Amino acid sequence: MxxxxxxxxxxxxxxxxxxxxxPALTFExxxxxxxxxxxxxxxxxxxxxxxxxxxxxxxxxxxxxxxxxxxxxxxxxxxxxxxxxxxxxxxxxxxxxxxxxxxxxxxxxxxxxxxxxxxxxxxxxxxxxxxxxxxxxxxxxxxxxxxxxxxxxxxxxxxxxRPEELSVIMYTSGTTGTPKGVMLSHENLWWSDIALLSWIDISADDVTLAFSPLFHIAGLNFMIGITWMRGGHVVLHRSFDAQATLDDIQKYRIKTLFGVPAMFIAISQLPGFADADLSTVRMAVCGGAPAPEPLLRIFADRGIGVLQGYGLTETAPAAIFLVAEYALSKLGAAGQPPLYIEAKLMDGTREVTAPFERGEILLKGPNITTGYWNRPEATAAAFDPGGWFHTGDVGQYDDDGIISIVDRVKDMVISGGENVYPAEVENVLFGHPAVSEAAVIGLPDEKWGEAVTAVVALHPGATLTLAELREFANESLARYKLPQKLFVVDELPRNPTGKVLKFQLRDDLSTE
Missing domain, CATH: 3.40.50.980 (Rossmann fold)
Known part of the structure; x- marks a missing residue:
């Protein structure tokens, strides 16, 4: 056979x-x-x-x-x-x-x-x-x-x-150095789709709105792949436009969509958001970076549970997903690995199993890349001897075994000997009424080693001082996690997939 x-x-x-x-595809x-x-x-x-x-x-x-x-x-x-x-x-x-x-x-x-x-x-x-x-x-x-x-x-x-042959070579964004070509085979893409379909309820009658860039793995092979596999309809936008997204959700009776936090923030801040008919949206998935909890609550108040999805180019992109039943009770969590994919947390050589301890996320499954094009050294460094892929991301379990993404290993700030995870601080800062978007980085500091530094964009007409921001955050954060420096910018620098370019912020602000 x-x-x-x-x-x-x-x-x-x-x-x-x-x-x-x-109908398979609609465009303009x-x-x-x-x-x-x-x-x-x-x-x-x-x-x-x-x-x-x-x-x-x-x-x-x-x-x-x-x-x-x-x-x-x-x-x-x-x-x-x-x-x-x-x-x-x-x-x-x-x-x-x-x-x-x-x-x-x-x-x-x-x-x-x-x-x-x-x-x-x-x-x-x-x-x-x-x-x-x-x-x-x-x-x-x-x-x-x-x-x-x-x-x-x-x-x-x-x-x-053959299934094991390469389908795609997708180059990483290069935010930390020379871009590497991630090799993804046909079976990598297939198993990513099958794994997602084990968690996500997609039907032939679904209409998905695709506006994330198609040179990014989630834009190319997340909702588009699983929707087409089931015989559903893809409405494609040339690029992301918040107003066009809100309009077409209503025009095409969109049922599913995927975006990064910055996109959902932009949609939520439109004047017509509160009155828009979003009743057909059954599933909105947010990935690419941890979504601030206040943002998720904005959509929850409109009856939309925004599900966090976590994946990488190297995982094609399925890795960890929050199923619909936990959309509100586990607000902000990434979820669990779907069928066929394994995950574990490691702190050095010790596997982390206790709730709320932190460790690097390691993954294994048929969806994971075999390595990097022309980069045998980088390939060898990405996998341990047991075949587990090192993501570079920090996670933790809750009491039910649900994983939350805490931060990137490389983005962690060490201030006064204490580890500060920027995503935790950003989540709090985003709740300040003056803050439109926020990023937290570490800048060199003679006393503390690194100073916890907040870089924020404000809503039109708003003002904010460091003292005001610290007073607000003091209700939710330990004192060593409070920002020691504040920079107000017009907007945060992002790559085309919506991720904040923290290395650029560190380079630009370390000389000021």
Whole structure:
């Protein structure tokens, strides 16, 4: 008996065969059924094959969220090629580094990104360039994406692809150094979806709103993957816009969505939030960083339990998830690992089992990367001899065995010999009525070693002093955790996935 085809191209074509007339994707007013989308994917795959893309070659996409990014991903799978999504906000030298490191054969680019790629052409060894037609004139040397799809027939024979072969190489954001390419196989992606479906109730009638960047693993393979697997409908936004999100939740009767805390904060602060019809939203998942408890309560007051999800690029992204039954009783917790994934907490060489003790989160499962592209040393450092993956994140159990994410190991502040976890302090500071968003970092201090430093953005017209902030936080925090310094900024620096760039804050403020 042959094994089922669990590769991306295999299961997507299987879903399209079973649900050809069901809506699969809506983008800027146009909707494609599963059958129509698969036809475009197979025509693109035929065009890529005709241009020389072979099994194992790497194909990159750079651009805002758009159907072409998802079509290219699945088309690569049909050929046994490897998809490499690029962060369009990276500078030219950073993109050139990734393109050369990955050995990219073909670049597919959105209209706004073609000029940036042209600027680094002499630095890279790319064989073929394809530009997505969006009304802009294509520079010389770029093939037309739509013309390739129109001119080619459907792929006559998809390559035979094994589940253990790579589907995606996704480069980390590089916030702490040179980007590393995380290798994700087809079975990594499949088991992430299956693990999530063991926790999450997704149906064929679900409509999910996708606005997180598709060069991020949660944007690419979280709600989109599991929704399509069940035959549901994806509404895709070009980028995140709080007002457009609120509008389309009502227009398309959205049932599920995923975002990072900064996105949910922006939605909650819209003037129309209180009166918007959010009655269809059954599940809102927040990930990427710990969500402040006051934010979760804002949505809970609207009848929406925002579930925390925890994952990494290396876990494709399933790792730990809070199921709906705990949405309000375990507000702010990350949850438990779903089926097929194991988690444990380690303090050095000691496994942490007691409630509320802290330890680094280690993970094991079929969804976890085998390592980093061209980085054997980094791969070896990420796994212990037992095959457990070290996340670098600190967690703790509660009395029921539910895990909360406390902070990043590297973000911990050591002040006067005491460990201070910024996420705990940020959670309190966010509750101050003047604070719109907050980050806590450690800055060098002659007396304390590191000073607990609050960096905050304020609501329009609000003011705040360090004394006022300390007085407010003193009700909830031990004195050694109270901010010793305060910086007020217009906004916090974030990477495209919404994570605060704390290294940038430390670099910018350590000289002040």
């Amino acid at each position: 042959s094994s089922p085809d669990i590769t991306l191209g295999g299961w997507f074509s299987g879903r399209a065969a079973r649900s050809p007339r069901r 007013g146009t909707t494609w059924t599963f059958g129509e989308l698969l036809e475009r994917i197979d025509r693109l795959a035929a065009a890529l094959r005709a241009s020389g893309v072979k099994h194992g070659d790497r194909v990159a996409f750079i651009g805002f969220n758009q159907p072409a990014s998802l079509e290219t991903w699945v088309a690569c799978s049909r050929l046994g090629a490897i998809y490499v999504p690029l962060n369009f906000r990276l500078a030219g030298p950073e993109l050139a580094f990734i393109i050369e490191d990955a050995g990219i054969h073909t670049v597919v680019a959105g209209s706004a990104q073609m000029a940036g790629i042209d600027a680094i052409r002499e630095q890279v060894n790319v064989r073929h360039y394809i530009g997505v037609d969006e009304g802009a004139q294509r520079p010389e040397g770029w093939a037309s994406y739509e013309k390739l799809i129109t001119a080619n027939g459907r792929l006559d024979s998809p390559d035979v692809v």
